[in-house]
Amino acid sequence: MPAQVHAFLCLQDNIGALIHDPATGACASIDAPEEAPILAALAKTGWQLTDILVTHRHSDHVQGVEGLKARTGCRVVAPRKAREQVPSADVLVQEGDTVQVGALEAEVFETPGHCSDHVSYWFAADRILFCGDTLFTLGCGRVLDGSYPDLWHSLQRLAALPDEAKVYSGHDYVLSNGRFALAVEPGNEALKARMAEAEKARLDKTFLVPSTLAQEKGTNPFLRAGQALVAKSVNQDPDDPFEVFKALREWKNTF
Numbered sequence: 167m168p169a170q171v172h173a174f175l176c177l178q179d180n181i182g183a184l185i186h187d188p189a190t191g192a193c194a195s196i197d198a199p200e201e202a203p204i205l206a207a208l209a210k211t212g213w214q215l216t217d218i219l220v221t222h223r224h225s226d227h228v229q230g231v232e233g234l235k236a237r238t239g240c241r242v243v244a245p246r247k248a249r250e251q252v253p254s255a256d257v258l259v260q261e262g263d264t265v266q267v268g269a270l271e272a273e274v275f276e277t278p279g280h281c282s283d284h285v286s287y288w289f290a291a292d293r294i295l296f297c298g299d300t301l302f303t304l305g306c307g308r309v310l311d312g313s314y315p316d317l318w319h320s321l322q323r324l325a326a327l328p329d330e331a332k333v334y335s336g337h338d339y340v341l342s343n344g345r346f347a348l349a350v351e352p353g354n355e356a357l358k359a360r361m362a363e364a365e366k367a368r369l370d371k372t373f374l375v376p377s378t379l380a381q382e383k384g385t386n387p388f389l390r391a392g393q394a395l396v397a398k399s400v401n402q403d404p405d406d407p408f409e410v411f412k413a414l415r416e417w418k419n420t421f
């Protein structure tokens with residue numbers, strides 16, 4: 167049976183997500199930014215929380231973990247490198263591990279760059295990607311305690327997943343990301359259409375998650391570093407996409 171996903175806003179601009187296995191009733195929260203909206207999402211869907219899958223150690227992704235675990239007895243899965251920040255973790259994961267949510271199975275990818283402990287969860291059978299603060303709709307995470315090459319390689323790796331992959335990111339930054347993307351590629355028609363969609367979504371109090379990898383490859387400047395016009399926007403050579411990417415990320419930091 168296909169997985170079901172419910173995504174919702176929490177905190178200021180975090181996106182919470184629940185993934186549910188209808189065959190077994192198992193349900194995982196991807197990160198735990200804030201307890202109350204996650205409990206509300208569980209009440210709304212009628213799903214019972216069995217697991218939390220943590221993507222990385224930042225407090226806006228883990229601060230609801232303890233409370234939810236105390237309340238539900240759920241299992242907590244976290245990156246091995248984030249074990250100090252997630253002391254209640256029951257299972258520590260790293261590159262190459264798989265995680266079960268009922269009968270659903272996720273592959274664990276280490277996707278450092280935003281921070282060094284970051285992992286993404288890829289539910290290959292359902293083509294669902296939870297990538298936390300690595301890849302956003304129309305953008306990517308800031309380099310905090312990771313490195314530019316790390317983030318570049320992480321994004322390249324995610325970009326190699328199938329085009330139809332559904333991308334669930336950890337924040338709704340789509341309007342500011344979109345404004346930046348348009349500064350990079352003012353003539354990108356798909357991007358203009360996406361931005362119009364984002365503006366409408368904001369008015370409707372909704373958000374553009376999930377997107378698909380195909381959409382991101384067509385509109386997200388950080389996945390388009392090899393395109394001539396994108397490279398030109400930062401005066402770099404499209405044959406050196408890493409330098410294009412780095413210049414874009416530095417430009418976005420001050421945009």
Ligand SMILES: [Zn+2]
Pocket residue numbers: 222224280299
């Ligand atoms: Zn973060």
